[in-house]
Amino acid sequence: MFYRENGQFKTSYVADQQIFPIVQDRLVILLLLAVAFVATPLLASDYTFRAILIPFLIMSLAALGVNVLVGYCGQISLGSGAFMAVGAYGAYNFFVRVPDMPLIPALILGGLCATFFGILFGLPSLRVKGLYLAVATLAAQFFSDWMFLRIKWLTNDSPSGSISVSELQVFGLSIDSAQSKYWFCLGILVVMALLTKNLVRGAIGREWMAIRDMDVAAAVIGIRPMYAKLSAFAVSSFIIGVAGALWAFVHLGAWEPAAFSVDISFRLLFMVIIGGLGSIMGAFFGAAFIVVLPILLNQFLPALFGLFGVEISTADVSHAELMIFGGLIVWFLIVEPHGLAKLWSTAKQKLRVWPFPY
Amino acid sequence: MKLSKLVIAAAVVAAGTTSLATGAFAQAKEQFFPLLSYRTGPYAPNGTPWANGKQDYLKMINARDGGINGVKLTYEECETGYATDRGVECYERLKSRPGVTLFDPQSTGITFALTEKAPADKMPLITLGYGLSVSQDGMAFKWNFPLMGSYWTGADILIQHIGKSLGGLDKLKGKKVALVYHDSPFGKEPIPLLQERSKMHGFDLQLLPVTAPGVEQKATWLQVRQSRPDYVLLWGWGVMNSTALKEAQATGYPRDKMYGVWWAGAEPDAKDVGDGAKGYHALALNSSSQQPKVIQEILKHVHAKGQGTGPKDEVGSVLYTRGVIIQMLGVEAVRRAQERYGKGKVMTSEQVRWGLENLALDQKRLDALGFTDVMRPLSTSCADHMGSTWARVHTWDGKKWNMSSDWYQADEQIIKPMVKAGADKYLSDKKMTRRAANDCQS
Numbered sequence: 001m002f003y004r005e006n007g008q009f010k011t012s013y014v015a016d017q018q019i020f021p022i023v024q025d026r027l028v029i030l031l032l033l034a035v036a037f038v039a040t041p042l043l044a045s046d047y048t049f050r051a052i053l054i055p056f057l058i059m060s061l062a063a064l065g066v067n068v069l070v071g072y073c074g075q076i077s078l079g080s081g082a083f084m085a086v087g088a089y090g091a092y093n094f095f096v097r098v099p100d101m102p103l104i105p106a107l108i109l110g111g112l113c114a115t116f117f118g119i120l121f122g123l124p125s126l127r128v129k130g131l132y133l134a135v136a137t138l139a140a141q142f143f144s145d146w147m148f149l150r151i152k153w154l155t156n157d158s159p160s161g162s163i164s165v166s167e168l169q170v171f172g173l174s175i176d177s178a179q180s181k182y183w184f185c186l187g188i189l190v191v192m193a194l195l196t197k198n199l200v201r202g203a204i205g206r207e208w209m210a211i212r213d214m215d216v217a218a219a220v221i222g223i224r225p226m227y228a229k230l231s232a233f234a235v236s237s238f239i240i241g242v243a244g245a246l247w248a249f250v251h252l253g254a255w256e257p258a259a260f261s262v263d264i265s266f267r268l269l270f271m272v273i274i275g276g277l278g279s280i281m282g283a284f285f286g287a288a289f290i291v292v293l294p295i296l297l298n299q300f301l302p303a304l305f306g307l308f309g310v311e312i313s314t315a316d317v318s319h320a321e322l323m324i325f326g327g328l329i330v331w332f333l334i335v336e337p338h339g340l341a342k343l344w345s346t347a348k349q350k351l352r353v354w355p356f357p358y
Numbered sequence: 359m360k361l362s363k364l365v366i367a368a369a370v371v372a373a374g375t376t377s378l379a380t381g382a383f384a385q386a387k388e389q390f391f392p393l394l395s396y397r398t399g400p401y402a403p404n405g406t407p408w409a410n411g412k413q414d415y416l417k418m419i420n421a422r423d424g425g426i427n428g429v430k431l432t433y434e435e436c437e438t439g440y441a442t443d444r445g446v447e448c449y450e451r452l453k454s455r456p457g458v459t460l461f462d463p464q465s466t467g468i469t470f471a472l473t474e475k476a477p478a479d480k481m482p483l484i485t486l487g488y489g490l491s492v493s494q495d496g497m498a499f500k501w502n503f504p505l506m507g508s509y510w511t512g513a514d515i516l517i518q519h520i521g522k523s524l525g526g527l528d529k530l531k532g533k534k535v536a537l538v539y540h541d542s543p544f545g546k547e548p549i550p551l552l553q554e555r556s557k558m559h560g561f562d563l564q565l566l567p568v569t570a571p572g573v574e575q576k577a578t579w580l581q582v583r584q585s586r587p588d589y590v591l592l593w594g595w596g597v598m599n600s601t602a603l604k605e606a607q608a609t610g611y612p613r614d615k616m617y618g619v620w621w622a623g624a625e626p627d628a629k630d631v632g633d634g635a636k637g638y639h640a641l642a643l644n645s646s647s648q649q650p651k652v653i654q655e656i657l658k659h660v661h662a663k664g665q666g667t668g669p670k671d672e673v674g675s676v677l678y679t680r681g682v683i684i685q686m687l688g689v690e691a692v693r694r695a696q697e698r699y700g701k702g703k704v705m706t707s708e709q710v711r712w713g714l715e716n717l718a719l720d721q722k723r724l725d726a727l728g729f730t731d732v733m734r735p736l737s738t739s740c741a742d743h744m745g746s747t748w749a750r751v752h753t754w755d756g757k758k759w760n761m762s763s764d765w766y767q768a769d770e771q772i773i774k775p776m777v778k779a780g781a782d783k784y785l786s787d788k789k790m791t792r793r794a795a796n797d798c799q800s
Contacts, residue, residue: 051450055443096787149541149567156787159550159780160490160543162470166788176478252442253474256467256543258570259442295447298437315397315406318437322398 049178063283065239071278073232074212079140085260087114087241088248114241122233164254276341285340392452400571401596403626410668411681466544492780496743511768513548531560536587541567572598599627624676642752648674651728740798
């Protein structure tokens with residue numbers, strides 16, 4: 001009844017090619033942005049910002065990057081943690097070694113470091129496919145672990161190998177309070193998501209998808225596999241690199257290579273698979289599921305057991321958390337193998353024909 | 359359709375319980391101790407007794423004394439799994455509770471992350487025997503308290519002990535010492551000090567990293583077999599320690615030439631290896647038995663009433679006792695702060711920080727607290743946030759740890775300049791300045 005494109009006529013190609021061609025969609029997105037930018041900072045507590053929203057935003061960004069590679073171009077990668085690490089350490093080195101380096105250029109340069117690293121480790125994708133590629137990209141993970149643990153120069157000769165940044169500023173404004181960190185991450189995420197959305201709608205994105213669906217056929221119709229695959233690696237690792245830099249700079253503040261372990265790579269891959277492969281929206285759903293759900297479970301379970309007067313130890317909570325979390329992953333994959341984003345589009349479809357479904 | 363109803367029901371229950379949970383905390387006259395712990399993951403065998411000790415001491419103080427001068431102690435545990443991001447989440451969750459006292463992060467990685475956050479939140483961090491070695495310098499690190507020792511003092515005492523057992527530090531010349539370490543900030547911290555010592559005494563230092571968590575060490579011990587070092591220093595935590603001992607046994611490296619840090623010298627590390635670990639030495643920050651008065655009090659006031667946190671026979675073990683000491687120091691800091699800011703009041707974290715900086719626990723006070731022979735006197739100051747560096751060495755006899763040395767103290771001559779230089783570098787990297795002398799009054 002409310003969600004219907006009847007009567008919305010498009011009279012130009014520009015109107016037809018919009019990201020959100022339906023008026024209601026545009027309104028919802030604008031409303032969502034308004035909530036994210038204005039209402040949330042007014043309502044959320046310090047804890048919500050620092051422990052839930054900021055990690056969620058940064059991981060959404062990383063999942064977006066992984067989705068470009070895995071979801072759109074079909075190249076399974078287990079090196080995402082490494083790309084994040086390269087972004088973080090790259091940005092760190094520019095930040096501390098170049099005097100008066102502003103934050104945003106440092107982040108972008110960190111992203112570019114990750115881009116080169118990504119292209120380098122994307123080279124095997126020209127030869128190997130599928131699971132074999134996943135194993136090949138795993139090499140990136142171990143290489144980055146080794147590199148940041150062993151090459152002292154990269155960690156600014158810190159004796160313990162742990163490095164930290166502080167006093168972040170953007171255009172003279174201090175990024176110190178929870179709100180400012182949130183806005184900063186949100187701003188970057190929105191810009192990146194918009195750019196990515198446009199990229200995947202355009203010629204490059206179509207090339208990626210053609211390669212994903214059938215690379216031989218794509219090559220036959222004139223798509224260069226090397227160019228398409230490596231550009232997907234480049235774009236994806238740039239986004240992941242920036243996310244890594246944000247994770248280190250804004251969320252953790254001080255970090256060691258273990259912060260970007262293979263665990264992160266797997267989690268990012270799960271985010272994309274559960275959220276929905278080949279969907280921008282899916283990155284957000286996946287990140288919410290993987291980042292926020294364990295924390296909510298962790299807090300909700302003791303309260304739930306408390307209702308029945310049962311005291312539950314923190315060890316049991318965290319075991320239960322893992323079990324429920326694992327169970328939910330399996331359940332979602334069985335019920336909706338195309339991810340949460342598919343549920344979202346199904347809901348939209350249902351809404352279109354509501355209240356008279358056919 | 360059924361499913362959506364279920365979801366809605368779950369959401370309603372969730373909303374209801376969270377509002378219930380938040381309502382319960384709004385009570386005054388309670389000093390809140392946030393407890394970061396890990397009872398799961400590869401470090402759980404060591405993290406669990408530590409967490410139990412921390413909790414039981416608070417229960418004992420409440421049961422025996424009714425709190426600190428009438429202020430009841432409350433606590434909530436938060437599971438970090440030794441992961442930095444979860445630790446940060448726990449910290450953010452618990453830091454704004456009313457009456458929050460201080461944090462003991464229980465992990466070097468989490469300590470590094472919280473060191474950046476603590477000054478802004480005005481939150482003291484106790485890192486007893488771990489954390490950032492340079493944070494001993496209280497003039498540079500206002501909120502960090504590496505009480506009783508850091509990795510540098512630990513490494514220093516180990517070298518002293520090895521030198522003594524050889525009959526003098528000069529006998530170390532030409533010896534080969536291998537450091538088998540957890541490849542993380544935790545394991546790397548002692549390296550600068552050992553390098554300094556190796557230059558001084560002319561011994562050869564070999565660095566052998568083990569990838570965390572340390573279940574796979576074959577390659578490392580192959581190197582040990584090849585180079586046959588005279589001594590192996592073990593800088594491990596959790597499952598890495600017992601694995602290292604098993605590998606040493608398989609390699610045939612003599613266990614009595616192996617020296618562990620105080621984090622590699624607890625029951626869970628050697629118990630599984632049993633006789634295979636016989637003769638293995640490790641640093642001991644504290645005693646391990648059920649004899650001390652404080653442990654007896656815990657058994658009497660907590661475990662006898664069935665309110666103990668862990669199994670009764672683990673009470674008084676190495677890491678349990680360490681947890682008790684950490685909590686005692688926290689409680690004493692609150693008591694000290696109350697002396698200045700008002701007895702029977704709930705202290706803010708800033709006031710607790712003052713208390714931590716002005717701790718003065720002499721032998722008499724320790725005896726009164728029941729810590730006779732558990733630890734040595736400790737007194738902190740504005741410049742020295744460590745308070746004491748006393749430690750002993752204990753040896754595994756196949757069943758339990760026995761003290762095998764006298765008390766040692768780290769060599770100030772070596773540590774002090776290193777701490778100063780490290781702290782200055784930290785400050786200049788951060789473009790920060792040292793605290794002014796008058797800041798010590800507040």
